[in-house]
Amino acid sequence: MSKIKVEKAKLPHDLPTTNFQEIYDMEEPYLNNCLISNCTIEREKVEKIEFSQVIFKNVVFNDVSFRNIELTDVTFENCDLSNVDFMGGIIHRVEFKESKMLGINLSDATLGNVLFENCILNLSSxxxxxxxxxxxxxxxxxxxxxxxxxxxxxxxxxxxxxxxxxxxxxxxxxxxxxxxxxxxxxxxxxxxxxxxxxxxxxxxxxxxxxxxxx
The missing domain is CATH 2.160.20.80 (E3 ubiquitin-protein ligase SopA)
Structure with missing residues (x-):
């Protein structure tokens, strides 16, 4: 029983808490160096959104489509990503822990150094x-x-x-x-x-x- 060595997400200590909606104040949908926790991200459809050095904790993603997403140095802890659409995503040094991911769409994606731990991924693509x-x-x-x-x-x-x-x-x-x-x-x-x-x-x-x- 071999375990694959996965490079962990590189995250700074004491990340500031940020409201997800703040990304719309920028010209491009990009969010980095922050903690998003205890909230629901609902009915969002954004192409080529980018997250770098972000922690999502106790976040529910409801009716969310982030096709061609770029995730680098990101962790999801105790999140609900059921039926989220990450088709075509580039996912690097990302950790999914204790998360519900029923039916998540990761088709045509590129995953490198990714950890899924104690997750429910039934019907994932x-x-x-x-x-x-x-x-x-x-x-x-x-x-x-x-x-x-x-x-x-x-x-x-x-x-x-x-x-x-x-x-x-x-x-x-x-x-x-x-x-x-x-x-x-x-x-x-x-x-x-x-x-x-x-x-x-x-x-x-x-x-x-x-x-x-x-």
Whole structure:
């Protein structure tokens, strides 16, 4: 069971608290070096918004679309990002902790040095995304979609990956041995080099129609 080394978000101490609406006082939607906490960001649709060195804590994102977002050195703690649209985003040195992210759209995105820890990511979408040095720890990823993704140093540690779609995504070098599932959608050739437990290996053999004698 290997854990991917993820570079942590670089954040200064004692960030000042900022109201999210203040970004509209600027010519471009950009926010940096601040803490946004205990609030709801509602019905916002902004293209190419940028956040740098920002902490979101206890924030609910309701009906939010930030397509082509740029996140650098950002943390989300105890947030609700359910159904948020981050399609096409560039996400670097970002941490999602103890957050609800049902149905989040991260398709066609680029993720580098990203940590998901104790998050609910059921029905999340990553189609055509590029993930490099991304760690999932104790996350629920039921029915997540990784169609035609590019994985490089991606870790799933003690996650629920039942019914995840990995179609068209090579799992070579990916360790899923500590995670649980009853069924996956994955092409046989994409399993080459995937690291699994002996119990999972039997499960894959059964999926292939093989009868394993004990």
């Amino acid at each position: 990553y189609g055509y995304s590029r993930l490099k040095q991304v760690q999932y720890t104790n996350c629920s990823l039921r029915n997540a979609d990784y169609y035609e993704c590019n994985f490089k140093k991606v870790g799933f540690q003690q996650c629920d990956i039942n019914e995840v779609n990995f179609s068209g995504t090579s799992l070579k070098g990916i360790d899923i041995s500590s995670s649980t599932f009853e069924r996956l959608s994955v092409n046989l050739e994409d399993l080459d080099g995937c690291e699994v437990s002996s119990e999972q290996a039997i499960g894959f053999a059964t999926m292939l129609g093989l009868k394993v004698k004990k």
